[in-house]
Amino acid sequence: MGVGDPMVAEKLEQVPGILDELGIDVWLLFARESHTVHDPCFDLVVGSNVTWHSAFLLTRHGERIAIVGSLDKAQLETLGHYPEIIGYVGGISDDLRKTLARLDPRRIAINYSTDDVMSDGLTHGMYLTLIKFLGGTDYVERLESSAPLVGALRGRKSPTEQARIKTACETTVEIFSRLTPRLRVGLTEKEVAAMIREEMDAIGGLDLAWDADHCPAVFTGPDSAGAHAGPTDRPIEPGHLMNVDFGVKRNDYVSDLQRTWYFLRPGENDAPQAVHRGFDTLLGAIRAAAAELRPGVTGESIDTIARSYITDRGYAEYPHALGHQVGRTAHDGAGVLCPRWERYGSLPHLTVQKGQCYTIEPRLTVEGHGIVTMEEIVVVEEDGCEYLSRPQTELYLVRS
Amino acid sequence: MGVGDPMVAEKLEQVPGILDELGIDVWLLFARESHTVHDPCFDLVVGSNVTWHSAFLLTRHGERIAIVGSLDKAQLETLGHYPEIIGYVGGISDDLRKTLARLDPRRIAINYSTDDVMSDGLTHGMYLTLIKFLGGTDYVERLESSAPLVGALRGRKSPTEQARIKTACETTVEIFSRLTPRLRVGLTEKEVAAMIREEMDAIGGLDLAWDADHCPAVFTGPDSAGAHAGPTDRPIEPGHLMNVDFGVKRNDYVSDLQRTWYFLRPGENDAPQAVHRGFDTLLGAIRAAAAELRPGVTGESIDTIARSYITDRGYAEYPHALGHQVGRTAHDGAGVLCPRWERYGSLPHLTVQKGQCYTIEPRLTVEGHGIVTMEEIVVVEEDGCEYLSRPQTELYLVRS
Numbered sequence: 001m002g003v004g005d006p007m008v009a010e011k012l013e014q015v016p017g018i019l020d021e022l023g024i025d026v027w028l029l030f031a032r033e034s035h036t037v038h039d040p041c042f043d044l045v046v047g048s049n050v051t052w053h054s055a056f057l058l059t060r061h062g063e064r065i066a067i068v069g070s071l072d073k074a075q076l077e078t079l080g081h082y083p084e085i086i087g088y089v090g091g092i093s094d095d096l097r098k099t100l101a102r103l104d105p106r107r108i109a110i111n112y113s114t115d116d117v118m119s120d121g122l123t124h125g126m127y128l129t130l131i132k133f134l135g136g137t138d139y140v141e142r143l144e145s146s147a148p149l150v151g152a153l154r155g156r157k158s159p160t161e162q163a164r165i166k167t168a169c170e171t172t173v174e175i176f177s178r179l180t181p182r183l184r185v186g187l188t189e190k191e192v193a194a195m196i197r198e199e200m201d202a203i204g205g206l207d208l209a210w211d212a213d214h215c216p217a218v219f220t221g222p223d224s225a226g227a228h229a230g231p232t233d234r235p236i237e238p239g240h241l242m243n244v245d246f247g248v249k250r251n252d253y254v255s256d257l258q259r260t261w262y263f264l265r266p267g268e269n270d271a272p273q274a275v276h277r278g279f280d281t282l283l284g285a286i287r288a289a290a291a292e293l294r295p296g297v298t299g300e301s302i303d304t305i306a307r308s309y310i311t312d313r314g315y316a317e318y319p320h321a322l323g324h325q326v327g328r329t330a331h332d333g334a335g336v337l338c339p340r341w342e343r344y345g346s347l348p349h350l351t352v353q354k355g356q357c358y359t360i361e362p363r364l365t366v367e368g369h370g371i372v373t374m375e376e377i378v379v380v381e382e383d384g385c386e387y388l389s390r391p392q393t394e395l396y397l398v399r400s
Numbered sequence: 401m402g403v404g405d406p407m408v409a410e411k412l413e414q415v416p417g418i419l420d421e422l423g424i425d426v427w428l429l430f431a432r433e434s435h436t437v438h439d440p441c442f443d444l445v446v447g448s449n450v451t452w453h454s455a456f457l458l459t460r461h462g463e464r465i466a467i468v469g470s471l472d473k474a475q476l477e478t479l480g481h482y483p484e485i486i487g488y489v490g491g492i493s494d495d496l497r498k499t500l501a502r503l504d505p506r507r508i509a510i511n512y513s514t515d516d517v518m519s520d521g522l523t524h525g526m527y528l529t530l531i532k533f534l535g536g537t538d539y540v541e542r543l544e545s546s547a548p549l550v551g552a553l554r555g556r557k558s559p560t561e562q563a564r565i566k567t568a569c570e571t572t573v574e575i576f577s578r579l580t581p582r583l584r585v586g587l588t589e590k591e592v593a594a595m596i597r598e599e600m601d602a603i604g605g606l607d608l609a610w611d612a613d614h615c616p617a618v619f620t621g622p623d624s625a626g627a628h629a630g631p632t633d634r635p636i637e638p639g640h641l642m643n644v645d646f647g648v649k650r651n652d653y654v655s656d657l658q659r660t661w662y663f664l665r666p667g668e669n670d671a672p673q674a675v676h677r678g679f680d681t682l683l684g685a686i687r688a689a690a691a692e693l694r695p696g697v698t699g700e701s702i703d704t705i706a707r708s709y710i711t712d713r714g715y716a717e718y719p720h721a722l723g724h725q726v727g728r729t730a731h732d733g734a735g736v737l738c739p740r741w742e743r744y745g746s747l748p749h750l751t752v753q754k755g756q757c758y759t760i761e762p763r764l765t766v767e768g769h770g771i772v773t774m775e776e777i778v779v780v781e782e783d784g785c786e787y788l789s790r791p792q793t794e795l796y797l798v799r800s
Binding site for chain 2: 032033035036037038039040048049051052053069070071074075078088089090091092093112113114115116117118119120121122123124125126127128129132145210211213214229230319320329331341342343345
C-alpha cells in the first residue's frame with residue numbers, strides 16, 4: 001500500500017457506489033499543471049498534483065486508472081491510490097483512447113459544471129484539447145458534466161470528515177471566547193483582526209479557512225463595508241454592533257462562523273431594544289431554517305424560510321445566500337441554500353442530501369448601530385440536522 | 401489611490417500597449433470563486449479574489465472596468481486598480497451586456513488557451529455560462545483566446561520583476577552553498593531535503609516555489625525516481641551522483657534551479673572520467689543553448705540545440721522540455737523551449753521575446769552513477785541572454 005492521504009482513500013471508496021446510483025460508467029478527470037490551475041476534485045480523489053496532460057479514470061466497477069506524463073508516475077505510485085498508472089512521454093492521446101476503448105463506457109462524466117464551482121475544474125482550453133484527442137471516436141458524444149457525481153461525493157461527508165469539521169468549529173468558538181474579554185471601544189477593525197490571529201497562533205496547528213485579506217473579516221458600526229471586505233482602521237464606538245466572520249483549517253477541514261457583539265454606551269446596562277429585536281429576529285431566522293433542513297428539501301425552500309422570517313419583521317433581505325456547504329474549503333460546492341437569482345443558476349433547485357454540512361448565515365441591519373450576523377454550521381441527518389458549532393444564542397455585550 | 405500591489409499596477413500599465421500591438425479591443429477576464437479555481441491572470445491584473453460571477457474588462461484605450469457581486473465591491477475599491485467597479489446583486493448578465501454594448505469591441509480576448517496553462521483560467525462551465533449570458537448579441541462571435549496577449553504580458557518581465565527573480569536565484573544558490581559542506585555519504589534523500597528546508601528557514605522570508613512534496617526534489621544514485629518525485633529513504637552511497645531541484649519564492653517571485661554533486665569512493669580523489677564526461681556534456685549543452693537564445697528564435701530551435709548536443713555524444717535524450725519560463729510561478733506559461741511533441745501543442749513554434757526569463761535544464765544519465773542535471777535561469781535581452789543564476793560550472797565533489 002502507498003503513503004497517500006487516508007481521506008483520499010475514503011473518498012475513492014465512495015465513488016463506485018455513487019457512479020452506480022447515477023448510472024455513470026466512467027468518471028474522467030482531465031487536467032494539467034494542477035498546481036497552477038487547480039481542480040478541487042484533485043484534493044478529493046487524486047491527492048497530488050500533475051504537470052502534463054493527465055487523465056484519471058474511475059469506473060463504477062471500482063477500477064482506477066491514471067495516465068500521466070512519465071515524470072509524474074513515480075510520485076503517484078508512492079501514494080498508492082491508483083493501481084494502474086500509465087506513464088507517457090510524447091503525448092497522452094494514444095493511451096487515453098486505448099484505455100477508453102478497453103473500458104467502452106456508455107456514459108462518461110467529465111469535470112465541468114456551469115453551476116457548481118467545485119465540479120468545474122476543467123478549463124475551456126483543456127475541454128477543447130480533450131475533444132480533439134477523442135476526435136473520431138464515439139466517446140465525444142458520451143461526455144457529460146460530473147456535477148451530480150461530484151456534488152454527492154464531496155457533499156456527503158463521512159463520519160471522519162464530519163468530526164474534522166466539528167473540531168474546526170469548536171476551535172473557532174474557543175478563539176471567539178478568548179477574544180471577547182479583550183474587546184473594548186476604540187479598537188480598530190484591524191486591531192480586532194490581529195487579536196483573532198494572535199489567538200489562532202497561540203492555539204497552533206491552524207491555517208486560515210480563506211484568503212488572509214478578509215479572514216477574519218471584522219465590521220463595526222453602521223457604516224461598515226459589508227461582507228467580503230477586509231478590516232479597516234475604523235474604530236469601534238459606543239453603540240456599535242461589531243461582527244466577525246472567521247474560519248480556521250484544521251486537519252484539512254475548515255470552519256466558517258460569524259458572531260456579533262454590542263458595545264454599550266456610557267450609562268447603558270443593556271443593548272437598546274432595537275438591537276435586541278434585530279438579534280432575536282436573526283436567531284429566529286436561523287432556528288426556523290434549521291428546523292426544516294433535512295434530506296430532500298430544496299436549497300431554495302430553506303433560504304425562503306429565513307429570508308421571509310426577516311422581511312416579515314420589516315428588515316431588508318440579505319444580499320446573498322442563506323448558506324453554503326463547508327468541508328475542505330469554506331465554499332464547498334453544490335448544493336447551496338440560495339434564492340432563485342441568476343448568479344446561482346440551477347443551484348436553488350438542488351435537494352439537500354444526508355451528510356452535507358451547511359452554514360446558516362442570514363444578516364440584517366439595525367439602523368444606526370450596524371449589522372447583526374451569526375453563522376452556524378449544521379450537518380444534515382436522516383430526518384433533520386444537528387449543529388456542529390455551539391450556536392450564539394445571546395448577544396455578546398461589551399462594557400465601554 | 402488604493403493600497404493594491406504595485407506589481408499589479410505595473411502589469412496593468414503594460415496591457416493597453418500589448419492590446420494595441422495585437423489589434424485586440426477588449427480583454428475580458430471572466431471568473432467566479434477565484435480562491436478555489438484560480439485563474440493565474442488574477443495575480444497579474446486583479447490582485448484579489450472574487451466570489452460570484454465577475455468580469456474584468458481592460459481596453460486598448462486604457463479603460464479598466466470590473467463587474468462583481470456587490471459584496472466583493474468594497475475590497476476591489478480598496479485596492480484601487482479598477483477606476484470603474486459595478487456591483488450587482490441578482491446576476492451579472494445585464495451589466496455585462498450593457499458594458500460590452502458601450503465599449504462595442506470588434507475583437508474580445510477571453511481567458512482560455514489550449515496550449516498555455518497560464519492563459520487558461522476560464523473553466524469550461526464558465527465558458528458555457530458566458531456564451532449563455534451573451535446569447536443574442538454579436539459579441540459571442542467576437543470572442544477569441546487571450547493566449548498571445550497573456551503570453552506577452554506575463555512573459556515580458558519588467559526590470560522590477562527581473563530583479564526579484566534574480567534575488568530568488570541568488571538566495572537559492574546561497575542555500576546550495578550552505579548545503580554542500582553538510583553533505584556526506586549515508587544521508588538519505590529525505591535527510592538532504594530536510595537540510596535544504598532548514599537552510600531556507602534560517603534565511604527567513606521565503607516560501608517554497610512549488611509543492612512541498614517535491615520541493616526540494618533530491619535524487620541519488622543510478623536507481624533514483626526521476627524528476628517530479630519526492631525524496632525517499634534511499635541513502636547516498638559512494639560513487640553516487642546526487643542532484644537537487646529546488647526553488648524559493650521571495651517577494652512573490654520564484655527561482656527553480658538544479659545542481660549536481662558527486663560522492664567520492666574510498667581512494668578516489670576525483671570523479672571517474674565517465675562522470676566528468678557527463679557533466680561536461682551537460683554544461684556544454686546549456687552553454688550551446690544559451691548562446692543562441694535571443695528574441696525571434698523558436699522555442700523548439702533552442703531545445704534542439706541542447707537535445708542534439710547530448711544525443712550526438714551518445715546519451716539518451718531527456719524526456720521533457722529544455723526549459724520553461726519562471727516568474728510568479730515556477731512554470732510561468734508560454735513560450736517554452738520544447739520539442740515538437742503532442743503534449744506541447746503549438747508551444748514549440750512560439751518565438752522568444754525580450755524580457756522573458758527561461759530555465760535551461762537538460763539532463764543525462766551516467767550509467768552506474770546516476771543523473772547529471774543543472775538548471776540555470778536566463779533573461780532574454782535585446783540580442784542574446786544573460787544568466788540570472790550564477791551557473792554551476794564544476795562538478796561538486798564530496799569526500800566520503
